[in-house]
Amino acid sequence: MNTINKERNKNGINKGLNKTNTLEEFYAGSGILLTGTTGFVGKGLLEKLIRMCPRIAAIFILLRPKTDETIEQRFKKLIDDPIYDNIKVKHPSVLSKVYPVKGDVSLSDLGLSREDRNLLLEKVNIVFHAAATVIFNEPLHVAVNVNTKGTARVVELWSELKHPISFVHISTAFSNANLYEIEERVYTTSLNPSEVIDMCDKFDKTSINQIEKKILKTYPNTYTFSKNLAEQIIASKCKDLPVAIVRPSIIGASLEEPCPGWLENISAITGILLLVSRGCATAIRGRKDARLDVVPVDFVVDTIICTAWHVTQQRGHEVKVYNCTSNANSFKWGQLQQLVLKYSRETPLNDTLWYPGCPMIANRYIYNVLSVIPYILPAFVIDIFLRLRGSKPIMMKLLKNGHKLFTSVTYFTTHEWTFQRDNCSDLARQVKMLNDSDMVKLDLRDMDWEKYVAIYLMGIKKFILKQEFQPTARQRLARLYWIHQITKISSIIILLWIMLYFVY
Numbered sequence: 117m118n119t120i121n122k123e124r125n126k127n128g129i130n131k132g133l134n135k136t137n138t139l140e141e142f143y144a145g146s147g148i149l150l151t152g153t154t155g156f157v158g159k160g161l162l163e164k165l166i167r168m169c170p171r172i173a174a175i176f177i178l179l180r181p182k183t184d185e186t187i188e189q190r191f192k193k194l195i196d197d198p199i200y201d202n203i204k205v206k207h208p209s210v211l212s213k214v215y216p217v218k219g220d221v222s223l224s225d226l227g228l229s230r231e232d233r234n235l236l237l238e239k240v241n242i243v244f245h246a247a248a249t250v251i252f253n254e255p256l257h258v259a260v261n262v263n264t265k266g267t268a269r270v271v272e273l274w275s276e277l278k279h280p281i282s283f284v285h286i287s288t289a290f291s292n293a294n295l296y297e298i299e300e301r302v303y304t305t306s307l308n309p310s311e312v313i314d315m316c317d318k319f320d321k322t323s324i325n326q327i328e329k330k331i332l333k334t335y336p337n338t339y340t341f342s343k344n345l346a347e348q349i350i351a352s353k354c355k356d357l358p359v360a361i362v363r364p365s366i367i368g369a370s371l372e373e374p375c376p377g378w379l380e381n382i383s384a385i386t387g388i389l390l391l392v393s394r395g396c397a398t399a400i401r402g403r404k405d406a407r408l409d410v411v412p413v414d415f416v417v418d419t420i421i422c423t424a425w426h427v428t429q430q431r432g433h434e435v436k437v438y439n440c441t442s443n444a445n446s447f448k449w450g451q452l453q454q455l456v457l458k459y460s461r462e463t464p465l466n467d468t469l470w471y472p473g474c475p476m477i478a479n480r481y482i483y484n485v486l487s488v489i490p491y492i493l494p495a496f497v498i499d500i501f502l503r504l505r506g507s508k509p510i511m512m513k514l515l516k517n518g519h520k521l522f523t524s525v526t527y528f529t530t531h532e533w534t535f536q537r538d539n540c541s542d543l544a545r546q547v548k549m550l551n552d553s554d555m556v557k558l559d560l561r562d563m564d565w566e567k568y569v570a571i572y573l574m575g576i577k578k579f580i581l582k583q584e585f586q587p588t589a590r591q592r593l594a595r596l597y598w599i600h601q602i603t604k605i606s607s608i609i610i611l612l613w614i615m616l617y618f619v620y
Contacts, residue, residue, distance in 0.1 A: 152246030221266030377575025395470030402529030404450025
């Protein structure tokens with residue numbers, strides 16, 4: 117680690133920074149701090165950095181110890197992930213430059229020891245802040261502490277670095293979901309961040325819940341609201357500095373890197389695709405004609421890596437914002453629904469529970485009827501059958517969980533947004549002039565969405581369910597098709613009988 121910062125001048129900027137011909141050269145000799153490394157984006161970012169920029173001096177990753185896992189155990193679990201296998205073969209020494217640091221963005225001073233904080237202040241040049249709680253219905257005080265105050269704590273650390281180069285905060289394109297045309301700038305809220313933080317710190321639980329209810333009349337959830345507050349903090353504290361905010365839209369499976377279809381966890385959209393493929397989704401409330409803005413995780417990672425370089429070239433008075441979205445190439449929720457059903461039937465999962473057939477319904481009342489009534493009887497019958505076999509009944513539970521998930525994403529399936537992308541477009545143009553521009557993908561205009569959905573479903577099967585294709589899966593689906601038809605007709609007959617009974 118003694119080599120870190122040798123090439124950095126007293127202002128923290130490499131003397132040859134503006135003459136950099138490659139991204140690899142920009143990162144060479146730098147010390148990096150990465151938060152949120154165990155998350156989807158963070159893990160992908162770490163993998164791409166060490167694969168693309170092997171001359172990085174050191175990468176410090178902030179890891180939070182768990183009750184049943186030390187940071188050393190979490191770190192070993194992280195680097196033992198198969199996505200690092202190629203790196204271990206081609207650049208085995210690079211992983212030795214990754215250092216776990218005990219810390220937690222939800223704690224004062226990031227939970228860092230004095231020794232570790234001094235080390236970071238001396239050795240770190242570039243900060244990527246990806247840590248966040250992404251739970252939509254997180255209690256307000258929890259979301260604010262992690263996403264808003266956590267960001268303020270990282271900004272404070274960044275402001276004290278001895279040799280800073282750039283700072284990139286990963287936000288969300290939906291931090292201003294109450295607007296439908298979103299520019300690449302920071303928007304303010306009626307409640308400023310300091311007021312919300314004070315209320316969450318000082319008010320009792322009942323008062324905070326009342327505030328949360330008022331906020332949710334404008335914002336879809338506490339996640340997007342707390343992310344908006346975090347952006348405001350960065351904008352107010354980091355003017356005239358090489359600081360950027362990257363706003364990805366819905367982050368999906370990888371398109372190509374580290375391998376096609378790579379997934380780390382079950383996010384909202386991955387959960388939807390999984391439930392539909394398994395036949396557990398009864399209906400989705402949404403507009404078929406509404407634009408769906410989804411971006412592959414490798415596209416997000418490449419944008420983040422390039423942004424750290426771009427803000428050192430494009431210094432301005434305001435913090436630069438990058439809307440990392442795909443709305444330049446229109447893709448609709450109805451198209452996604454049809455493609456998921458198509459590939460779920462062509463290459464079914466081994467454990468499909470019901471024949472995939474999930475309508476998308478805009479009307480709330482029709483949705484409430486069609487998402488419950490036709491499916492309660494089949495689910496009830498299957499659970500009875502499972503009980504008789506000595507197995508655990510799961511269908512009614514899956515229906516309930518599916519309904520809960522779809523309710524949490526209804527706002528996003530029934531609305532659409534237009535995102536301004538001038539900064540992202542300028543980023544793509546300038547990166548093209550670098551000699552290693554072929555190492556990153558910053559343009560989705562040639563995206564084959566049908567191919568991507570097929571890759572996504574393959575990734576769910578491989579990385580989430582850990583399944584390999586079995587020929588019996590098609591036989592199982594064929595049986596489920598006929599069971600589905602029989603129960604559908606039976607449900608209609610029963611419903612008609614009930615209506616006739618009450619009429620006559």
